[in-house]
Amino acid sequence: MLVFRGSGGLRMTKFVFVTGGVSSSLGKGLTASSLGRLLKSRGLKVTMCKLDPYLNVDPGTMNPGEHGEVFVTDDGGETDLDLGHYERFIDESLSKMSNTTTGSVYSNVIAKERRGDYLGKTVQVIPHITDEIKERVRRLGTLGADVVIVEIGGTVGDIEIVPFIESIRQFRRDAGRDNVCYVHLTLVPYLAPSGEQKTKPTQHSVTELRSRGIQPDIIVCRSDQPLSDGLKRKISLLCDVPMQAVISAVDAPSIYDIPITMHDEGLDTMVCNTLGIDLEANPIDLSAWRDVVRRVHSTTKTLRIGVIGKYVTMPDAYLSVGESIRHAGFAVGAKTAIEWLEAERVPTEIDSERIRQLDGIVVPGGFGERGVEGMIAAARIAREHDIPYLGLCLGMQVMVVEFARHCLGLSDAHSTEISISTSAPVIALMAEQMDVTDLGGTMRLGACPAMLDEGSVVAELYGTTVVSERHRHRYEFNSRYRAQFEAAGMRCSGTSPDGRLVEFTEIADHPFYVGTQAHPEFKSRPDRPHPLFLGLIKAAAARAEGREPHIIDPESVNATL
Ligand code: GLN
Numbered sequence: 001m002l003v004f005r006g007s008g009g010l011r012m013t014k015f016v017f018v019t020g021g022v023s024s025s026l027g028k029g030l031t032a033s034s035l036g037r038l039l040k041s042r043g044l045k046v047t048m049c050k051l052d053p054y055l056n057v058d059p060g061t062m063n064p065g066e067h068g069e070v071f072v073t074d075d076g077g078e079t080d081l082d083l084g085h086y087e088r089f090i091d092e093s094l095s096k097m098s099n100t101t102t103g104s105v106y107s108n109v110i111a112k113e114r115r116g117d118y119l120g121k122t123v124q125v126i127p128h129i130t131d132e133i134k135e136r137v138r139r140l141g142t143l144g145a146d147v148v149i150v151e152i153g154g155t156v157g158d159i160e161i162v163p164f165i166e167s168i169r170q171f172r173r174d175a176g177r178d179n180v181c182y183v184h185l186t187l188v189p190y191l192a193p194s195g196e197q198k199t200k201p202t203q204h205s206v207t208e209l210r211s212r213g214i215q216p217d218i219i220v221c222r223s224d225q226p227l228s229d230g231l232k233r234k235i236s237l238l239c240d241v242p243m244q245a246v247i248s249a250v251d252a253p254s255i256y257d258i259p260i261t262m263h264d265e266g267l268d269t270m271v272c273n274t275l276g277i278d279l280e281a282n283p284i285d286l287s288a289w290r291d292v293v294r295r296v297h298s299t300t301k302t303l304r305i306g307v308i309g310k311y312v313t314m315p316d317a318y319l320s321v322g323e324s325i326r327h328a329g330f331a332v333g334a335k336t337a338i339e340w341l342e343a344e345r346v347p348t349e350i351d352s353e354r355i356r357q358l359d360g361i362v363v364p365g366g367f368g369e370r371g372v373e374g375m376i377a378a379a380r381i382a383r384e385h386d387i388p389y390l391g392l393c394l395g396m397q398v399m400v401v402e403f404a405r406h407c408l409g410l411s412d413a414h415s416t417e418i419s420i421s422t423s424a425p426v427i428a429l430m431a432e433q434m435d436v437t438d439l440g441g442t443m444r445l446g447a448c449p450a451m452l453d454e455g456s457v458v459a460e461l462y463g464t465t466v467v468s469e470r471h472r473h474r475y476e477f478n479s480r481y482r483a484q485f486e487a488a489g490m491r492c493s494g495t496s497p498d499g500r501l502v503e504f505t506e507i508a509d510h511p512f513y514v515g516t517q518a519h520p521e522f523k524s525r526p527d528r529p530h531p532l533f534l535g536l537i538k539a540a541a542a543r544a545e546g547r548e549p550h551i552i553d554p555e556s557v558n559a560t561l
Pocket residue numbers: 364365366367368392393394395417472473474475476
C-alpha cells in the first residue's frame with residue numbers, strides 16, 4: 001500500500017505521468033522538461049524521473065552511437081540522456097533514483113525472490129513488478145518535491161511498456177484522483193495530398209491508452225503547423241478531453257522556446273487545474289526563462305566549433321556537449337555552428353587546413369581505440385596552431401598523449417586502454433600505476449572534488465580553487481610522468497584532494513588549451529554556462545575576431561539548435 005506525505009491533511013505530492021503515442025522521437029523528454037520548468041516557475045518544487053522499458057539495468061553498457069549519450073548524475077548514476085534535459089530545464093541535480101529500467105526492476109525483484117522476501121508466493125508481473133515500479137515513483141515523492149514528473153519511455157502499444165502503463169494506472173487509485181495527471185503526447189501529421197492535418201493517429205493512440213485503463217487528462221499534439229480550433233474541437237470530442245486540454249506543440253525554433261510555447265498553449269494551467277494546484281497562489285514568473293530565450297535569439301556572430309569524436313553521425317551521443325557549447329555561446333552573444341567531425345577521418349579526409357578554420361575544438365569523451373589517433377592529431381593541430389581546445393575526459397587523455405609524443409620525445413606514448421605494451425604509459429589504470437592488480441578496472445563514476453592550483457587557467461575560469469565535477473572513466477593521468485610534463489609546459493593544474501589523481505591539465509602559453517578528466521558538460525545550464533566551456537568560447541570568439549572571413553559558410557553547417 002502506498003503512503004503519501006501529508007496524508008494527514010497536509011500538502012500532498014502530485015504526480016504527472018507523460019506517455020507517448022504514434023511514434024517515437026516526438027519530444028516526450030522535452031515536453032516533460034518544459035512542463036517541469038513551467039511548474040518550477042510557479043514556485044513549485046519539481047523533480048523528475050524516466051521509466052525506460054528496455055532490459056538493460058542501466059544505459060551504461062549501451063552504445064552511444066545507437067542510444068545516445070549516457071548522462072551521469074552526481075551520485076554516479078549512468079542514466080538516460082533525457083535526465084540531461086530535465087537537469088538543464090528544471091535546474092535541479094537529479095540522482096540515479098530518477099532513472100528506472102525494466103532491467104533494474106526485474107533484477108531487484110529477482111534478488112528479493114532469491115532472498116525469500118516473497119515468503120513462498122508466486123512472483124508475478126502483477127503485483128510484484130508493478131509494485132516495484134510504483135514504489136520507485138512513490139519514493140521520489142518522499143524527497144520533498146511538490147510535483148514529480150514521470151516520463152514513460154517508448155510508445156504506447158509497445159509490448160515492453162505494458163507493466164509501466166499498468167503501474168501508472170494503479171498509481172492514480174493509490175495516490176488519489178486529484179494527485180495524478182496523465183499527459184499523452186501524440187503526432188498530428190500533415191498529409192500533403194489531402195492538404196489536411198490528420199487526427200486519426202491521435203485517436204488510435206488514445207484508444208490504445210484507454211484499453212490499458214488510462215484516460216489522458218491532457219493531449220499534447222506535435223505537428224508542423226499549429227492546430228486550428230476546429231481540429232482541437234475534434235480531438236476534444238473524440239478523445240474526451242476539454243478543448244483547453246488539447247495542446248498544440250509546433251516545432252520550435254530552439255528547444256529553449258518550448259516552455260514558452262507550452263505555456264502560451266496553457267499546458268501548465270491545465271496540469272495545475274487537474275491536480276488542484278491553486279493558480280492564483282502559484283502565479284508564474286517566466287522572466288528568467290524569457291531572458292534565456294532572448295539570448296538564444298539575439299546572437300550577433302557565429303563561431304565554428306568542431307567536435308571531434310567517434311559517434312558524430314549521432315549527435316545525441318554528445319547531447320550535453322552540444323548544449324554546453326551553445327549555452328556558452330548564448331552568454332557571449334554568439335551562435336555556435338557545431339561541426340561534428342569524425343575522428344577516424346582526421347587527419348586524412350579531414351585535414352589540418354579544415355581544422356585550422358575552426359574557431360575552437362572540443363574532443364569529447366569516449367571508449368576504445370577507434371578514432372583515437374585522429375583525436376591525437378586534432379590535439380596536435382590545436383596546440384601548434386593556437387586553436388582553442390577543450391578536452392573532456394578522453395579529450396584530456398589524448399592531449400596528454402600528444403604532448404608526450406611531440407614535446408617530451410616519448411614517441412611511443414599512449415594510454416594503456418589502447419596500447420597495453422606502450423613503453424610510455426602516460427595514461428593508465430590506477431592499478432597499473434601502482435603496480436598492483438587488486439584495484440581492478442572499475443569505473444570512477446559521479447561527482448568527485450578537485451583542488452585547483454592558484455593562478456592556473458582553470459582556477460581563473462572557475463573563480464575558485466575547490467570544484468566538483470562528474471566522472472565516468474577508468475584510466476587516469478600517470479602521475480609518474482607529472483614532473484616531466486610540468487617541466488615541458490603542460491601543467492597539472494587540478495588534482496584530487498589527496499593530490500594523487502590529475503584532474504585538469506593546461507598549457508599557459510596558448511590562447512586556450514585545457515583538459516579535464518571529468519565531464520563538465522553535465523553541469524552546464526542554459527542560463528549558467530559551465531566556466532570551462534565559457535573559457536573555450538571566449539577564446540574562440542577572440543580567434544574569430546582576428547581571422548579571415550570563413551571559407552565555408554558557417555550557416556551552412558549542421559548547426560541545428
Ligand atoms: N576511455 C577512457 C577511460 O576509461 C575515457 C572515458 C571517457 O571519456 N568517459 O578512462
